[in-house]
Amino acid sequence: MPDQPLPQWADPDVATDALDPQQVSRRGLLRSAGLFGAAFAGSALLGQTTAEAHTEARTPAYGDPNLVYLVGDHHVHSVYSHDAKYTFSQLARAASRYGLDWMVLTEHSNIGHARAGGAEAEHREIVKARRDNRRMLLFQGLEWYIPGAEHCTVFSPPGRHEVELLTRFEEAYDGKLLGWTAGGPGHPDTARNEAHAVKALAWLDQQRRRGYVDDVLVLANHPLRLGIDSPHELRAWRDAAPAIMIGMEGAPGAQAGAFPGWAGPDSIRGEYVNKPSENSWPGYPAAAYVTYGGFDWATATVGGLWDSMLAEGKLFSVTSNSDVHRVAYDTWKNGDWLPGQNFDNTGRLPDPVNTTEPQPGGDFWPGQFSRTHVGVTRYGYRDVMAGLRAGRVWVDHGQLVDGIDVRVNRRHGIGRGVTLGGRLRVRRGENIELTVTVTTATRPGHHGEIPRLAHLDVIRGAVRGPVADRDDWRAPDTKVVHTADVEGRRGRFTLRIPLGRADESFYVRLRGSDGRRGGPGFLGATVDPHGPVPHEPGNGDPWLDTWCYTNPVFVDVVR
Numbered sequence: 001m002p003d004q005p006l007p008q009w010a011d012p013d014v015a016t017d018a019l020d021p022q023q024v025s026r027r028g029l030l031r032s033a034g035l036f037g038a039a040f041a042g043s044a045l046l047g048q049t050t051a052e053a054h055t056e057a058r059t060p061a062y063g064d065p066n067l068v069y070l071v072g073d074h075h076v077h078s079v080y081s082h083d084a085k086y087t088f089s090q091l092a093r094a095a096s097r098y099g100l101d102w103m104v105l106t107e108h109s110n111i112g113h114a115r116a117g118g119a120e121a122e123h124r125e126i127v128k129a130r131r132d133n134r135r136m137l138l139f140q141g142l143e144w145y146i147p148g149a150e151h152c153t154v155f156s157p158p159g160r161h162e163v164e165l166l167t168r169f170e171e172a173y174d175g176k177l178l179g180w181t182a183g184g185p186g187h188p189d190t191a192r193n194e195a196h197a198v199k200a201l202a203w204l205d206q207q208r209r210r211g212y213v214d215d216v217l218v219l220a221n222h223p224l225r226l227g228i229d230s231p232h233e234l235r236a237w238r239d240a241a242p243a244i245m246i247g248m249e250g251a252p253g254a255q256a257g258a259f260p261g262w263a264g265p266d267s268i269r270g271e272y273v274n275k276p277s278e279n280s281w282p283g284y285p286a287a288a289y290v291t292y293g294g295f296d297w298a299t300a301t302v303g304g305l306w307d308s309m310l311a312e313g314k315l316f317s318v319t320s321n322s323d324v325h326r327v328a329y330d331t332w333k334n335g336d337w338l339p340g341q342n343f344d345n346t347g348r349l350p351d352p353v354n355t356t357e358p359q360p361g362g363d364f365w366p367g368q369f370s371r372t373h374v375g376v377t378r379y380g381y382r383d384v385m386a387g388l389r390a391g392r393v394w395v396d397h398g399q400l401v402d403g404i405d406v407r408v409n410r411r412h413g414i415g416r417g418v419t420l421g422g423r424l425r426v427r428r429g430e431n432i433e434l435t436v437t438v439t440t441a442t443r444p445g446h447h448g449e450i451p452r453l454a455h456l457d458v459i460r461g462a463v464r465g466p467v468a469d470r471d472d473w474r475a476p477d478t479k480v481v482h483t484a485d486v487e488g489r490r491g492r493f494t495l496r497i498p499l500g501r502a503d504e505s506f507y508v509r510l511r512g513s514d515g516r517r518g519g520p521g522f523l524g525a526t527v528d529p530h531g532p533v534p535h536e537p538g539n540g541d542p543w544l545d546t547w548c549y550t551n552p553v554f555v556d557v558v559r
Contacts, residue, residue: 004380007101007135010068012037021443022099025402026068029439033066033377040068040379063415064422067375067392069403070384072102073366074141074153075221075253075321079349080107080122081143084325085334087351088125091324091366092133098367098446102137102374102384104155109145109177111344114170118347123163130158137381142166143221147175147200148193149229151221154204156213157381165204165213173200194233198240205241215385219319220248224288224297225272227280231305232470238309238316246389247316250299250306250549251397252291253323255369257362258540262328265538269294271362283471287522293513293532293547294397294540295320298473302459302521302528307475310507310552313463315421317388317551320370320395326361333359368446369542371396373404375420391421391551398546400451400514403439403492408432408508408553411498420551428557432499434458434508436484439492447543453489454515455530458482458497463505463554479527487515499555507552517545 008014009023010030019027030036077084078091088105095103105126112118126140140162141155154169156162173196175181180193201218208216220237223229237245252270257263266273270291276284292300299306299318309316335350343349364370375392376383387393394404408424409417411431418424426432441451461478484495499508517535521528532547 004137005134006040006379010036010040010379022399022402025439025442029403030068033068035066035068035377040377063407063409063417064419065377065416067377067405067419069373069375069394070101070379070387071099071367071371071373072104072137072384073100073321073370073372074104074155074219074319075106075143075249075323076103076366077107077143077323077325078105078122079351080105080113080118080347081325082108082110082112082343082349085332085349085352086324088129092129092136092138094365095367096133096136098365100136100367102139103366104139104141104153106141106143106153106155108143109170109174111177112347114167114174114177116345116347119163119167121348137384139381140166142170144169144218145174145176145181147173147178147180147196148190149175149197149233150223150226153219153221154216156216157385159214161213165207165216169200169204173203194236197233198236201237201241201245205244208244215382216244217385217388218245219317221323222252222270222296223248224284225252225270226274227276227284227289230281230283230471231308231473234305235309235470238314242314243389246391247318248298249296249321250318250395251295251320251370253321253370254362255294255397255542256328256364258535258538258542259328260539260541263362263538267362267538267540269535269540269542270296281471283473287534290534292522292534293517293545294542295532295547295549297522299549300532301523302480302531303461303475303478303523305473307459307461307478308467308473310509311461311464311475311478312466313505313554315391315552315554317391317393317421318395318549319372319393320397321372322364322366322368322370324363324366326359327363327365328361329358330361331356331358369397371399393420394548394550396546396548398447398451398514398543399441399445400512400546400548401438401453402441403437404510404548404550405437406510406550406553407435408499408555409435418553420553423554423556425556425558426502428503428559430502432502432555434497434499436495436497436510437492438486438495440490445543449543451546452487452514453512454485454487455513456484456486456495457511458484458508459511460499460506460508463507480529483530502555502557505555505557507554509552510550512548514546
């Protein structure tokens with residue numbers, strides 16, 4: 001494919017006065033990282049081998065490089081999903097308007113997609129969209145129905161077999177096509193289903209390692225929406241293929257579904273309106289089935305499921321995305337089928353038509369509210385995937401901040417230290433320091449108000465190795481250890497936070513909030529004194545309750 005042009009904010013040929021304030025801020029971060037212009041060009045990256053692309057993700061002894069964070073969304077649906085309605089051009093225009101650098105089209109697996117040519121027709125449109133929107137990286141992916149469980153994003157970079165990978169995978173391993181989804185007639189969660197999901201991930205990883213495709217990544221979607229992704233399944237997926245099964249949605253899409261007076265009195269952000277069923281893992285409390293500040297209970301609970309996985313010392317990333325199907329207050333509706341046509345025999349919905357009247361929907365456009373930021377040093381498809389694999393990820397809602405740079409180092413140590421997803425090796429007893437550089441929001445969010453970060457929490461947990469019980473969802477040694485009150489601070493500022501002596505291996509991660517809604521966390525105020533809380537059903541204005549989360553940094557203590 002042709003060389004990938006830089007995004008507008010990164011292109012030195014685009015004058016600064018042609019950019020909006022957010023783009024100017026991002027250009028400033030690029031300059032501060034020493035990556036402006038040719039140093040950030042992606043053409044060389046497109047010619048890299050997979051091994052070369054992965055080398056950049058390693059942590060040098062002197063500390064990690066400067067990074068630029070690209071904004072993206074790995075969970076987007078178009079007319080090639082049976083329950084969505086938008087064309088590629090509509091999605092691409094919206095993604096560009098809301099500042100995305102990369103986007104993954106993840107159509108639902110189904111008969112029309114796998115067997116009626118939907119995937120191939122979609123690919124032809126994606127190739128055209130790549131030509132027409134060359135300042136954005138457009139991946140083709142799939143929303144996989146995990147046998148006996150929920151869904152996953154699966155995607156690879158442009159190249160040979162990117163379509164064949166998806167269709168072969170669907171036919172052999174998709175729970176919907178096999179009839180092995182949770183709740184399906186006669187097919188509850190079983191050891192067979194769980195084993196098939198693990199086999200599926202091993203097969204995908206094999207395709208990457210043998211060079212059938214250049215790369216592939218998998219992320220679990222809305223893991224606690226139905227309560228059918230048990231802790232032992234998440235661990236089994238991660239351990240079966242750790243190079244590709246890299247994490248989960250920390251926050252689901254459908255964040256606009258609970259606007260007051262819009263979707264009904266029982267509506268919850270993320271469409272988490274379910275209760276435990278016979279297919280749910282019985283160890284989850286009833287409180288796990290709603291979102292907290294818009295984030296999944298597994299992520300939002302300090303000392304909960306995400307932390308229990310991190311406490312094993314293994315990286316598992318979180319993301320945030322739109323899961324766009326139908327945007328709230330949008331006026332478009334699905335078009336009418338021609339006689340004899342349906343989704344199973346076409347693999348594509350008719351183009352939507354504009355009614356001029358608001359239609360049902362609970363989503364935001366890609367980038368409008370939810371953002372996943374991936375740290376890179378160059379611009380290209382494989383570099384985004386390498387950044388995701390390395391865990392250089394932070395997420396926010398409502399454009400809460402323009403930038404976060406996190407470094408962990410020995411106190412008074414040389415070099416830049418280790419950043420998100422990385423590991424710092426130290427001797428027992430060495431003093432450790434956390435450095436956080438925040439760039440506050442520079443323009444009104446997409447609801448007309450400039451977001452204000454109120455506080456940043458440092459969350460720390462001991463690393464104790466593999467759990468004895470793989471269904472354990474608690475990390476009893478994880479808690480909020482420091483809160484920085486940053487309300488009123490503007491522009492770019494740096495916090496230096498001592499973490500004390502490293503007597504055992506641990507990890508730290510950050511969480512920030514606009515400070516408007518909060519309270520004691522699910523496991524109590526001694527663990528989390530002011531965390532996110534569920535909103536009242538039917539009254540969940542997402543713009544009044546915004547948070548950001550970073551991936552962890554690990555500190556490995558050696559003798």
